[in-house]
Amino acid sequence: MDNENLIYVLNKRVALFQAPQGFRTSMDSVMLAAACPIKNGQSVLDLGCGVGSAGLCVLTRVPNTSLSGVDIQESHIALAQKNADENNLSARAIFTCADIRRELPLAPHDHIICNPPYKEHGKHKPSPSAAKAVAMGHVEENINLQSWTDCAWQMIKGRGSLTMIHEAERCDDMIKALFSARGGRRFGGIEIIPLFPKTGKDARRVIIRAWKHKQSGTLLRPGIIMHDENGTYTKEAEDILRHAAPL
Numbered sequence: 001m002d003n004e005n006l007i008y009v010l011n012k013r014v015a016l017f018q019a020p021q022g023f024r025t026s027m028d029s030v031m032l033a034a035a036c037p038i039k040n041g042q043s044v045l046d047l048g049c050g051v052g053s054a055g056l057c058v059l060t061r062v063p064n065t066s067l068s069g070v071d072i073q074e075s076h077i078a079l080a081q082k083n084a085d086e087n088n089l090s091a092r093a094i095f096t097c098a099d100i101r102r103e104l105p106l107a108p109h110d111h112i113i114c115n116p117p118y119k120e121h122g123k124h125k126p127s128p129s130a131a132k133a134v135a136m137g138h139v140e141e142n143i144n145l146q147s148w149t150d151c152a153w154q155m156i157k158g159r160g161s162l163t164m165i166h167e168a169e170r171c172d173d174m175i176k177a178l179f180s181a182r183g184g185r186r187f188g189g190i191e192i193i194p195l196f197p198k199t200g201k202d203a204r205r206v207i208i209r210a211w212k213h214k215q216s217g218t219l220l221r222p223g224i225i226m227h228d229e230n231g232t233y234t235k236e237a238e239d240i241l242r243h244a245a246p247l
Contacts, residue, residue, distance in 0.1 A: 025053040033057035034247040042110035052080030108157035145177040189214035194223035
């Protein structure tokens with residue numbers, strides 16, 4: 001892997017080799033990691049981990065934590081492990097090639113993070129790259145948001161949390177999936193956190209946190225404005241993206 005495929009996040013605290021085709025790390029991965037309510041001594045599972053970006057950001061932000069990542073593409077798992085080694089985090093991270101629609105060979109975790117494909121099969125023209133098409137969710141007919149929340153429910157320990165990031169226009173689909181988890185069970189204590197590109201602009205992304213076995217209602221949080229009018233990051237966004245502040 002050459003240096004053209006190496007990027008840095010969190011003010012160069014995390015180095016990430018990227019796949020030539022397929023998953024590419026974006027700001028979404030860092031925001032997702034910041035939103036995970038993990039504490040010292042706890043574990044996090046990244047469903048659809050790609051090259052490990054979000055999970056490794058979680059480990060960098062919170063010491064004395066552990067990470068498991070699963071992804072359907074073996075090439076991504078290999079890069080995720082390479083990235084854990086590159087950041088001296090391999091002792092706290094394990095990555096497994098697995099399909100989230102089947103029973104995972106892992107024990108339940110305290111928290112789960114997830115960045116599901118934004119475009120599901122049949123709703124978007126598939127990428128000509130086979131690897132990217134799989135990463136973007138263009139080729140699987142029977143995988144959708146419900147698949148991800150069903151897997152999350154099974155893999156959360158106790159009253160732990162699920163944190164997802166998705167397109168804001170899919171917010172209703174995310175809530176529906178959380179309310180229809182496997183076997184009629186549902187998540188509660190849902191928090192909706194919009195990410196606004198600028199003041200006065202509609203949110204393009206939304207982070208949703210939910211808790212297993214929690215009964216409280218849904219909260220709409222104030223959200224985060226990512227950029228000032230001149231295009232630079234706001235102080236709040238800068239603190240998260242560069243200084244690993246929690247969201």
